[in-house]
Amino acid sequence: MNPTRAVRALVGAALDPDGQPTVYDLVRTFAQVTDSLGAVLWEAPDGRCAAAGLSIVSLWLDVPPSDTVVEAEIAADPVTTLAFDTGSLAVPDDLPDGSAALLGLDVTGALPIDYVDGCHGVLTLLGRKPLAEVFDIVVELVDVLPELCGTVRERQTLALVNACDTILHDADVESREGAVPRRQLAELLSEVCRILALGLHAAEVSIFLEDPAQPHGYALFAHSDGAGSVEPCDPRRHTCIAVDPADRTGFDPTAGGAPFMEVRLLSGTHVNGLVRCLGTEGPPHHFATSDLALLRPVAAQLSRYWRTWLHRREISDENESWRRLAAGMTSLNKLVAEELGRTPGDGGQEPRVADLAVRIMCDVVPESAAAVAYRTCREAGVTELDAVAHTGNGLAAKPSKLAEEAVRSRRQLRSVPDGGSGWLICTPIRVGERMFGVLETSGPAATVPANSAQVNEIIGDQLGLYRHLNDTLGRLHDARNRLELALRAEAEAMEDLKHQLVSPLRTAASRTESVLRGGRFDKRVEGQLKAVRGLCRKASRVAMSAGVFATLSRGQQPVSKPERIGVDDVVRLLIAAADDAQVLSDPRRGIRFEVERESVRRMGRRLVNVDASFLQQCVGNVLDNAAKYGYESTRVDINADVGPNHLTLAVASTGIPLDPAELPHVVLRNWRGDIARSTTGEGSGLGLWIVDHLTRAMGGRLLVDASADLTTVRLVLPLV
Amino acid sequence: MPHFVVVEDDHLQEGPIADNLAGMFPDAVVDAFATEEQFRDHLPQMRETVPDLVVMDVMLRWAFPRPGLPAPPDDVVAGGYYRAGLRCARLMLGDGRLRRVPVVLYTILERNDLERDGQTLPANASYVGKNSEPDVLIRHIRSRLRAHSVRSDGA
Numbered sequence: 001m002n003p004t005r006a007v008r009a010l011v012g013a014a015l016d017p018d019g020q021p022t023v024y025d026l027v028r029t030f031a032q033v034t035d036s037l038g039a040v041l042w043e044a045p046d047g048r049c050a051a052a053g054l055s056i057v058s059l060w061l062d063v064p065p066s067d068t069v070v071e072a073e074i075a076a077d078p079v080t081t082l083a084f085d086t087g088s089l090a091v092p093d094d095l096p097d098g099s100a101a102l103l104g105l106d107v108t109g110a111l112p113i114d115y116v117d118g119c120h121g122v123l124t125l126l127g128r129k130p131l132a133e134v135f136d137i138v139v140e141l142v143d144v145l146p147e148l149c150g151t152v153r154e155r156q157t158l159a160l161v162n163a164c165d166t167i168l169h170d171a172d173v174e175s176r177e178g179a180v181p182r183r184q185l186a187e188l189l190s191e192v193c194r195i196l197a198l199g200l201h202a203a204e205v206s207i208f209l210e211d212p213a214q215p216h217g218y219a220l221f222a223h224s225d226g227a228g229s230v231e232p233c234d235p236r237r238h239t240c241i242a243v244d245p246a247d248r249t250g251f252d253p254t255a256g257g258a259p260f261m262e263v264r265l266l267s268g269t270h271v272n273g274l275v276r277c278l279g280t281e282g283p284p285h286h287f288a289t290s291d292l293a294l295l296r297p298v299a300a301q302l303s304r305y306w307r308t309w310l311h312r313r314e315i316s317d318e319n320e321s322w323r324r325l326a327a328g329m330t331s332l333n334k335l336v337a338e339e340l341g342r343t344p345g346d347g348g349q350e351p352r353v354a355d356l357a358v359r360i361m362c363d364v365v366p367e368s369a370a371a372v373a374y375r376t377c378r379e380a381g382v383t384e385l386d387a388v389a390h391t392g393n394g395l396a397a398k399p400s401k402l403a404e405e406a407v408r409s410r411r412q413l414r415s416v417p418d419g420g421s422g423w424l425i426c427t428p429i430r431v432g433e434r435m436f437g438v439l440e441t442s443g444p445a446a447t448v449p450a451n452s453a454q455v456n457e458i459i460g461d462q463l464g465l466y467r468h469l470n471d472t473l474g475r476l477h478d479a480r481n482r483l484e485l486a487l488r489a490e491a492e493a494m495e496d497l498k499h500q501l502v503s504p505l506r507t508a509a510s511r512t513e514s515v516l517r518g519g520r521f522d523k524r525v526e527g528q529l530k531a532v533r534g535l536c537r538k539a540s541r542v543a544m545s546a547g548v549f550a551t552l553s554r555g556q557q558p559v560s561k562p563e564r565i566g567v568d569d570v571v572r573l574l575i576a577a578a579d580d581a582q583v584l585s586d587p588r589r590g591i592r593f594e595v596e597r598e599s600v601r602r603m604g605r606r607l608v609n610v611d612a613s614f615l616q617q618c619v620g621n622v623l624d625n626a627a628k629y630g631y632e633s634t635r636v637d638i639n640a641d642v643g644p645n646h647l648t649l650a651v652a653s654t655g656i657p658l659d660p661a662e663l664p665h666v667v668l669r670n671w672r673g674d675i676a677r678s679t680t681g682e683g684s685g686l687g688l689w690i691v692d693h694l695t696r697a698m699g700g701r702l703l704v705d706a707s708a709d710l711t712t713v714r715l716v717l718p719l720v
Numbered sequence: 721m722p723h724f725v726v727v728e729d730d731h732l733q734e735g736p737i738a739d740n741l742a743g744m745f746p747d748a749v750v751d752a753f754a755t756e757e758q759f760r761d762h763l764p765q766m767r768e769t770v771p772d773l774v775v776m777d778v779m780l781r782w783a784f785p786r787p788g789l790p791a792p793p794d795d796v797v798a799g800g801y802y803r804a805g806l807r808c809a810r811l812m813l814g815d816g817r818l819r820r821v822p823v824v825l826y827t828i829l830e831r832n833d834l835e836r837d838g839q840t841l842p843a844n845a846s847y848v849g850k851n852s853e854p855d856v857l858i859r860h861i862r863s864r865l866r867a868h869s870v871r872s873d874g875a
Contacts, residue, residue, distance in 0.1 A: 586784075629785055630785065675789075679783055680781045680782070
């Protein structure tokens with residue numbers, strides 16, 4: 001084989017696209033193209049210059065030896081030693097006895113190797129053929145071997161990085177919502193350790209990490225032999241480690257002189273942790289600088305992932321914290337709503353709310369050891385703090401000076417006591433200038449936990465709002481009680497007024513009626529008597545309205561005393577109401593009230609089932625409105641429509657127009673149209689409100705239609 | 721021949737007042753107005769023929785409804801209906817020709833209702849409650865007329 005083909009074969013072995021070439025493949029190819037029976041690649045561990053320290057990187061034998069080869073126990077032969085020591089090609093002829101053997105084979109020559117990472121070594125060829133016969137080939141191969149070793153190692157590194165990346169990427173894909181749980185991460189990193197152990201021929205690989213949750217040193221997090229560890233850091237159990245200021249290899253005297261390699265997980269200059277390989281499972285039985293280079297990319301990858309994981313966990317923890325706060329606020333608000341709905345006076349309301357609030361505080365900020373809600377109270381002119389609710393050992397302590405100062409200064413105060421033995425946050429419970437107390441939260445850590453001040457403030461504000469609402473509702477409750485008493489008294493007064501007025505006014509009206517029927521008077525006297533009769537009836541209606549108003553004001557409904565009324569009584573009632581309205585209406589306005597009797601008489605022998613006094617009241621109120629809001633020189637038509645089940649009395653008048661959009665409002669208490677309010681001034685907006693209630697009390701209903709300036713009010717009454 | 725102005729929106733009350741005035745002052749001229757709008761419209765004419773006394777209801781509607789009725793003046797909208805008579809009396813008090821005309825506030829309201837919240841009756845006004853006997857109003861009118869006559873003579 002000529003040198004060119006030999007080099008091509010070696011390069012092909014290093015770049016085999018189908019496999020994962022190793023240094024072993026290079027050594028084997030080297031031996032085969034030089035027609036050797038074996039080849040051994042040596043390397044001197046870092047910092048060792050003597051040939052005695054040479055150890056095997058890889059060896060290939062054409063025929064496997066009959067005995068088990070323990071590479072770690074194989075010492076370099078004299079030719080190899082000579083080549084290493086002199087830094088030049090050595091052959092058996094260079095030795096005094098002219099021969100050398102290794103692994104039962106003759107040594108044909110040894111060539112010094114300068115690896116690309118700066119280490120030195122030797123390639124020893126074994127076989128029958130003198131080196132001189134393949135010298136040209138050997139020289140060419142030795143020239144490219146270090147580069148190819150570097151290439152192979154880079155490919156190994158790349159394979160390791162890819163394998164680790166696959167593991168970590170898959171974990172991220174599985175856990176899109178946030179950081180994977182700590183134990184799962186430990187398992188993943190243990191898997192990474194196993195891959196590293198295989199790739200680096202290490203007996204065991206460990207990952208130690210700086211974990212904020214375990215503040216003392218770098219804790220063992222994952223191990224190639226285990227499923228992952230999240231145990232507390234304990235140097236005696238080798239579950240934590242101190243990190244050397246540089247990546248390093250060597251032999252660990254505490255592990256029986258086993259070779260080790262440590263590579264730091266760096267973020268800039270910050271050390272996040274360490275990957276440690278201990279012991280070897282194959283040649284070269286030590287860790288060299290080239291192995292450090294192999295591991296560093298993986299370490300960098302682990303470092304980035306750890307930082308990202310910590311960040312994601314921080315965000316996840318924070319999100320979880322806010323979620324808990326939101327859930328806590330929801331439950332607190334629900335409790336507040338329930339408590340505010342109770343009758344004031346139950347002394348347990350405030351403690352119940354405060355108790356939930358302090359528990360929410362400790363739930364949202366797990367670093368809290370205790371939370372106490374204090375209430376301000378004034379004793380002999382001095383403001384003091386009384387504990388209302390507490391968690392942990394909160395009640396054992398008196399209010400801190402910081403709590404008292406927070407009340408005085410009306411602002412949140414925090415402190416980390418000298419010596420860093422714990423933190424304290426005190427938030428005033430207040431609304432505006434009203435101070436109700438203080439929420440005090442404390443914990444053992446040397447620093448105030450993230451967001452704890454904000455959470456304390458939010459919960460303190462919520463407690464303040466509750467106290468404010470509770471006090472306000474209490475005052476409103478008292479005011480309502482007083483108002484109800486006053487309204488009841490007023491309603492009773494109105495009812496009394498009704499009883500005092502209605503009877504004499506009706507008597508006066510009926511006596512006037514008798515006088516009018518029994519005597520003959522000139523027109524002036526008759527007019528005066530009719531006016532007196534009309535005024536008495538109107539006053540009686542007003543008194544009745546006062547009674548109905550009193551009933552409705554108490555939240556009760558007027559009770560109808562129905563009687564069956566025939567057509568004559570209905571006609572009489574309508575005519576009397578129309579007469580009264582006519583008399584009471586200013587004659588200068590020329591409004592005429594007319595009853596279309598024939599329309600009523602269509603009732604025939606049917607009876608309407610109503611309370612006569614309610615019906616008088618309703619018709620009178622409707623006619624009052626027609627007179628009040630009617631235009632001059634118009635007519636108010638009063639007619640009836642007889643249906644299968646109802647008698648509908650309709651009062652149609654022309655006057656101030658009602659906006660159709662206002663129609664639903666006309667039956668509301670105290671409602672008056674804008675034009676009516678500004679024009680007539682008088683009136684209280686109670687007339688149709690009362691009519692509506694009275695009509696419904698009789699089993700009927702009130703309907704109001706409006707078109708331009710024509711308004712029609714209908715009373716729909718039940719027929720029997 | 722005394723000249724009276726009666727401002728009363730209830731015609732059943734305005735009639736007896738006018739009748740009583742006519743009874744006591746047979747040769748009296750009585751102008752009656754039923755709304756604040758009518759009273760204000762009549763003010764220019766009152767400046768020409770200054771009345772001797774005005775009998776004024778206090779709760780007084782602004783106007784009778786009619787098609788195209790304009791919106792009331794701002795002071796009426798702001799002041800409302802319940803003290804319209806006081807507003808009319810103050811209008812007269814602010815008028816150079818009418819400021820000395822006595823105004824008798826004839827109302828169902830109590831005097832302390834009118835003087836609530838630190839309000840005082842206009843300087844040209846006096847008070848007679850409607851719940852008193854009718855001759856109380858007439859005696860009061862006589863008294864105001866005598867006083868007015870003395871002041872007018874003195875002036």
